[in-house]
Amino acid sequence: MRTLFPFAAIVGQDQMTLALTIAAVDPGIGGVLVFGDRGTGKSTAVRALAAVLPEIEAADCPYHCDPARPDEACETCRGPKRGRKQKRTGTIRVTVPVVDLPLGATEDRIAGSLDLERALSAGEKRFEPGLLAKAHRGFLYIDEINLLEDHLVDLLLDVAASGENVVEREGLSVRHPARFVLIGSGNPEEGELRPQLLDRFGLSVEVKTPQDLKTRIEVVKRRDAFERDPAGFTARYETDTSAIREAILRARRRLDHVAVPDETLEKAAQLSIRLGTDGLRGEITLMRAARAFAALKGDGAVVWAHLAALAPLALSHRLRRDPLDEAGSATRVERAVGELAAA
Incomplete structure (x- = not known):
């Protein structure tokens, strides 16, 4: 492989x-x-x-259904007729x-x-x-x-x-x-x-292509080292890889326990209104992303700092085109974040 x-x-x-x-x-x-x-x-x-x-834990079926969600099971797990009680197909780790x-x-x-x-x-x-x-x-x-x-x-x-x-x-x-x-x-x-x-x-x-000289050199050095010895290079980062995997697991366990205060939701809505985003999907996504970010950082509640960090990722592609503003969408979001923080 x-x-x-x-x-x-x-x-x-x-x-x-x-x-x-x-x-x-x-x-x-x-x-x-x-x-x-x-x-x-x-x-x-x-x-x-x-x-x-x-x-993940999965049913031993062609689609690796989630044993914790029998309502979404495939026909193999449900049986020949939809709506039947889920059959025990056994579980595996995949x-x-x-x-x-x-x-x-x-x-x-x-x-x-x-x-x-x-x-x-x-x-x-x-x-x-x-x-x-x-x-x-x-x-x-x-x-x-x-x-x-x-x-x-x-x-x-x-x-x-x-x-x-x-x-x-x-x-x-x-x-x-x-x-x-x-x-x-x-x-x-x-x-x-x-x-x-x-x-x-x-x-x-x-x-974007990095413009920092040290970063560009480091990218080239790491890529060259990987191509010369893929297995050895990967082994050197195994500890860091495991740390990221454990961080994701911890964040998933914390996710449902991270609070989203009303004042934080109000800030997310104000930001979306200021940017003129269509619909409510933008602030819903921003709230969920900020909660996941807070879980990754080990924080118990979503605050303005989490929203500000994730706003360009959650909102920049939802902006209407403004022919009078030559700034990119991410720049417009960052500008709105700064204005709201200063208000």
Whole structure:
């Protein structure tokens, strides 16, 4: 198996690694969009995330259902008829999947289709799960997501909204759980993302090429050391990798106990109003992300400092275009944060 660059060794992209870590603490935040310059470690960071994710308990079924949520179980766990009491399929410990969705993937490859080999050899109709099934309870990564074909975007939007994949073709009628954290990356110079899909991402990060000389040198040195000796380089960061994994586990355990005071919610709403964001999804996401951030830091309540740190990630991609303001969206959010803090 190919050795991946360690997540703990990534340098110079703190906002990106923070957003991915927060999504690992609270997958319900809604995924992460990483847009920016080529060669800045976007794909490297996402694929490295798998090594720091704690294992999960799963049903011993094709979709690794969550034993704690029988209402979302697949037909294997429920039995032949939907609504029946969940069967005991046994539980196992599995690694959290991080699945790549290639741009050239067909709808059958993504959603699943008839197992042709089984149909031809045994005359039996059996469902062959696709990438959505493999990504259930994990992460689905799409590089160059802004180049994804429209009909595949529609499919992802439907599944992301319902948490369930429905396949009805070739005499098959199958539905299975498909809840995943969507991670997208791309270069904005190659095209914009459809607004419907953009709004589905909880956090957005604008990645730029580091301009600090020491940082650039360190990035080159670490990459060179990894390519010369992948196993040895990865071993040097094993302690740091374990520390990140333990931090995610502790934050997950603390998450439900982190308080969100009314005055903090009021600040989040004021910030969204000041920025003119559409709907309430922005401040809901900001609140959840700030709570996950507080859990990571070991704090018992969400305060203004947590909101201020996460506001550019949660709100920058939800702003309307302002032709009179040439500043980037992240800059506009930071400016609004400063104005609200001074008010």
